[in-house]
Amino acid sequence: MGMELYLDLLSASCRAVYIFVKKNNIPFDFQFVDLLQGHHHSKEYMEINPLKKLPSLKDGNFILSESVAILLYLCRKYSAPSHWYPPDLHMRARVDEFMAWQHTAIQLPMSKILWIKLLIPMITGEEVPAGKTKEILDEVNKNMQLFEEKFLQDKMFITGDNISLADVVALVEMMQPMAGNHNVFHNSPKLAEWRTRVELTIGSGLFLEAHERLKKLTEWDCSTLDPTVKERVSKLLQKFK
Amino acid sequence: MGLELYLDLISQPSRAVYVFAKKNGIPFELRNVELLKGQHLTKEFFLVNSLQRVPTLKDGDFLLSESVAILIYLSFKYKTADHWYPSDLQARVRIHEYLGWHADRIRGTFGVSLWTQVLAPLIGAQVPEEKVKRNRTNIDKALQHLEDKFLGHKAFLTSQQVVAVGCPLFEGRPRLSAWRERVEAFLGTDLCQEAHGPIFHIVEQAANKTLPDPSPEFYPNMLLRIFRIP
Numbered sequence: 001m002g003m004e005l006y007l008d009l010l011s012a013s014c015r016a017v018y019i020f021v022k023k024n025n026i027p028f029d030f031q032f033v034d035l036l037q038g039h040h041h042s043k044e045y046m047e048i049n050p051l052k053k054l055p056s057l058k059d060g061n062f063i064l065s066e067s068v069a070i071l072l073y074l075c076r077k078y079s080a081p082s083h084w085y086p087p088d089l090h091m092r093a094r095v096d097e098f099m100a101w102q103h104t105a106i107q108l109p110m111s112k113i114l115w116i117k118l119l120i121p122m123i124t125g126e127e128v129p130a131g132k133t134k135e136i137l138d139e140v141n142k143n144m145q146l147f148e149e150k151f152l153q154d155k156m157f158i159t160g161d162n163i164s165l166a167d168v169v170a171l172v173e174m175m176q177p178m179a180g181n182h183n184v185f186h187n188s189p190k191l192a193e194w195r196t197r198v199e200l201t202i203g204s205g206l207f208l209e210a211h212e213r214l215k216k217l218t219e220w221d222c223s224t225l226d227p228t229v230k231e232r233v234s235k236l237l238q239k240f241k
Numbered sequence: 242m243g244l245e246l247y248l249d250l251i252s253q254p255s256r257a258v259y260v261f262a263k264k265n266g267i268p269f270e271l272r273n274v275e276l277l278k279g280q281h282l283t284k285e286f287f288l289v290n291s292l293q294r295v296p297t298l299k300d301g302d303f304l305l306s307e308s309v310a311i312l313i314y315l316s317f318k319y320k321t322a323d324h325w326y327p328s329d330l331q332a333r334v335r336i337h338e339y340l341g342w343h344a345d346r347i348r349g350t351f352g353v354s355l356w357t358q359v360l361a362p363l364i365g366a367q368v369p370e371e372k373v374k375r376n377r378t379n380i381d382k383a384l385q386h387l388e389d390k391f392l393g394h395k396a397f398l399t400s401q402q403v404v405a406v407g408c409p410l411f412e413g414r415p416r417l418s419a420w421r422e423r424v425e426a427f428l429g430t431d432l433c434q435e436a437h438g439p440i441f442h443i444v445e446q447a448a449n450k451t452l453p454d455p456s457p458e459f460y461p462n463m464l465l466r467i468f469r470i471p
Contacts, residue, residue, distance in 0.1 A: 064335075066337060069338040072334055089318060103341070103344040150291050
């Protein structure tokens with residue numbers, strides 16, 4: 001058994017890993033863990049990752065979670081071209097800085113938009129109050145501005161002339177709200193250009209393939225959803241009220 | 242001008258950077274940025290870090306934020322001992338795995354009690370009981386995971402001292418207590434006390450009701466932070 005990656009491409013963190021391995025022709029077995037069916041809570045998956053999170057990597061006896069850790073592992077183990085995680089001290093620090101910042105500044109709010117605009121209304125039949133929605137959208141707009149002014153500036157990519165792990169992680173997360181019909185790039189031509197540039201560098205085919213499942217999320221029939229999951233989502237809605 | 246570190250020791254990530262730099266004898270100038278006085282929001286500090294956050298490192302023209310990035314940078318530049326950030330691939334990525342989890346589950350969770358118990362009451366803001374309970378549950382869950390999955394890695398994570406105000410954090414968790422003792426012994430009691438001085442001082446002042454009021458311009462930011470408590 002070769003290296004296994006436990007993924008559901010609905011998750012931005014999974015897409016980052018998927019795009020990286022495919023782009024670098026790293027051989028792996030795709031183990032689909034269906035988030036919509038709650039398979040990440042199954043006994044089998046909990047043996048791989050007791051924290052029930054995706055993605056996970058299994059390389060022989062070595063099991064690893066957290067997408068940033070997985071990306072760094074793959075980079076080094078498969079000797080990916082150095083621009084992905086530059087050896088230069090300052091450039092590498094920029095990638096590390098972005099990877100740390102993005103957890104709360106990008107990943108979390110982008111995910112919230114998807115819940116607010118699509119999943120909560122779909123599953124509970126209720127909308128999240130407009131005030132709360134506006135608050136989260138304002139936060140996202142502010143952080144997109146910070147991303148542009150501090151991380152991207154006038155460069156082609158975050159570290160300069162070449163794509164790195166940071167660009168991939170950033171973009172897949174910013175794609176998450178698209179499934180809720182919300183485009184975070186429309187305010188800024190510079191960011192829209194950066195998005196296109198990253199997409200083309202990855203390869204449009206691969207990029208589209210990675211985002212196919214996310215695109216189809218609006219078609220999901222959630223009537224078959226486990227009642228306990230539905231209950232959990234209702235509780236989530238309460239937090240937004 | 243040598244290395245400058247902009248810090249406020251009441252902040253967890255600032256403490257991590259401080260302890261790491263001191264323990265490794267890295268020469269630096271401490272630039273105190275008092276969060277409770279809103280100094281991170283000033284125009285002057287914006288020129289240092291447009292994200293308006295501490296800790297921030299300034300090394301000549303090079304500016305860097307985010308404690309993890311700073312710690313890794315310092316470990317490379319000053320060639321600190323291997324155990325802090327091991328060169329062995331699996332050991333190294335285990336640290337990143339912990340740090341990823343830490344970002345979601347520790348940061349933002351453990352600091353909440355300072356807000357609910359000290360800072361919100363200070364400005365007369367109420368935090369709903371439901372949120373306080375939820376935070377307690379999240380702390381317990383995080384401690385359980387810390388113990389079950391991550392314990393045993395003596396690395397950066399040992400620098401991330403967590404202080405949850407007003408609750409005996411490791412009560413009933415002998416493995417975590419023992420771990421904390423090992424970390425403190427390794428780092429040295431003096432250094433640990435020094436790093437936690439400011440935050441313990443605040444807790445003490447709050448108990449004696451001698452904690453100075455934050456300036457009113459800072460209230461909106463504080464209220465926003467309090468409102469964000471999940």
